[in-house]
Amino acid sequence: MSDAGKPIRWGILSTAKIGREKVIPGIQRSKYGAAAAIASRDLVRAKETASALGIDKAYGSYEELLADPDIDAIYNPLPNHLHVPLTLQAVAAGKHVLCEKPIALNAGEARQLMNLPKDKLVAEGFMVRAHPQWIRAREIVRSGALGELKVVQSFFSYFNADPANIRNMAEIGGGGLMDIGCYPIVAGRYFFEAEPKRAISLIDRDPEFGTDRVASALIDFGDGRRLDFTVATQLAPYQRIQLVGTKKRLEILIPYNAPGNEGMVLRLDDGTKFADVASVTEQLPPSDQYAELADVFARSILGEIDPPYGPADAVQNMKTLDALFASEKTGAWAEIG
Template sequence: MEPVRWGILSTARIGRMKVVPGMMKSSLCAITAVASRSAASAEAMAGELGIPKAYDSYEALLADPDVEAIYNPLPNHLHVPLTLKAAAAGKHVLCEKPIAITAQEAGQLEDASSQVLIAEAFMVRHHPQWQQARDLIRQGGVGEVRAIQVLFSYFNADPSNIRNKADIGGGGLLDIGCYAVVAGRYFFEAEPTRAVVLTDFDPAMAIDRTTSALMDFGAGRQLIFTVSTQMVPYQRVQILGTKGRIEIEIPFNAPPDQPTRILVDDGSVHGGRSARTIEFPALDQYQLQGEAFARAVRGAEPLGYGIQDALMNMRILDALRRSAEAASWQRI
């Protein structure tokens, strides 16, 4: 398969340190250009990673006829505007999560998605540890799944960091709460019907720094999560069924250079001592994500998660924010 030629919008850390290096490992992805509003920044990243072309504006990159697909890791408030510009230029777009700040804003992408491929970059769904866990659920390995618990936290109190700027879509819910939502949807293979939330806001920066939620997926299925941008770094997914439990140890930031594992426990011995381990070799989930998108661009396989999936994520996140404001259950 001919590799898809990619352009990178911005020199954002997530792209420079994780996504682009992962994609560059693949024969299906050719990173041909990077753009920044600063020529020096674009040239520095191009030199660091060996990218052939560096542009001093996003518009110049979008005008490059050699670029077929765009990776958009810009700040949240620029996800939709630049994705629309890329689509208008005939480029397919893999946009960093969250794809928008609100569902209404994300809706602007629907028409464009009929002309080019547009997807939200949830790399976790491409990792074998997630896929194996879901296969076990489908096979009845833990009985009927009744509850999923997600914890995801890190500490970042820097007021200059874009994640701490409320006016451009900062805060923990949009940044990492979206992963908890995706976990519930992925493992239940269903959509939630209602949710209730408790949120603590940073008094100086006005961003949601800690959010806990209870989400009803119907048929007795519940997702419970806590995410925080000002707590000790930690992450875990627990999937509890009527006959067993699956634990994903590093569900979101799976290291690309070390093996990962999930634990499958029938609960016969307290303390998890009856759990068996399924180990996965070191691999890069960003590489797998880029390859899946590239195959979709070439028509080798359909895009697993397109714009409608992203719109549902945003509708759920909207409902969670409404619940935080109203201090009550909200329908989704």
């Protein structure tokens, strides 16, 4: 049992911003977990971050953290090219691992996670699937309120032209599709509850960074169902998901970066009452999706629930990303095996 009286003690690999600002506070607010240690290749930075966030232990190497027998689970927010190597090291050290998305540089690398010991849980950190707004939206889809869901449409963008930012470094897995394109792909798979069959892309690359800065995709799920989305790293910040069925449309207003201290809105309409906002909105209470994900992962470790996602799910998402990059090269549809 942790000092905080919580059963799962987390160790965090690196002082990455997503960890400091989102995931560690989420773990600290979770019901089942405590942030017990943090590691950096810079011990001073690790100690400073630990002090600022109220974490007991700080290590000056990842290996020291992985060797700590008191740590149950690892959160891995390292740059993309280190996701699989450090996850493998963590599992070899006897830890469960929640890894930031995308879990790998490609599906082939992700497949290395498929044959790990069954008693160690490895999952990709898509916090959105733990947020009540996504869960409620899928309930609405399943209820038949939309009719037959045929189109999932999304837009997700931010502006970042900093050459020192890892998202702008092509050689270590930077670019918009890897960073945020994985989210609309997850959305399509989540709401259709199916796997895509083929994909085609249109990509604009930054001439200096070599990364995809604007990427649009059309993904075929079969039976007339399609996901289309655009993601961008050098456009004004914006995000939306539209779920369009044969009877009604459901809109998720802040689908990806939902603030934990604000209630979320789902907008449902049939095209005849759109102006009457009160009649077409559903308000959900505030929820910290990072805390929710930490609890889903912890409860899976404890055996309270079956793990909803594992390496096989992550491989499926990477296969779609691979197809989009393959399509960029040929200008044609790419099959998703």
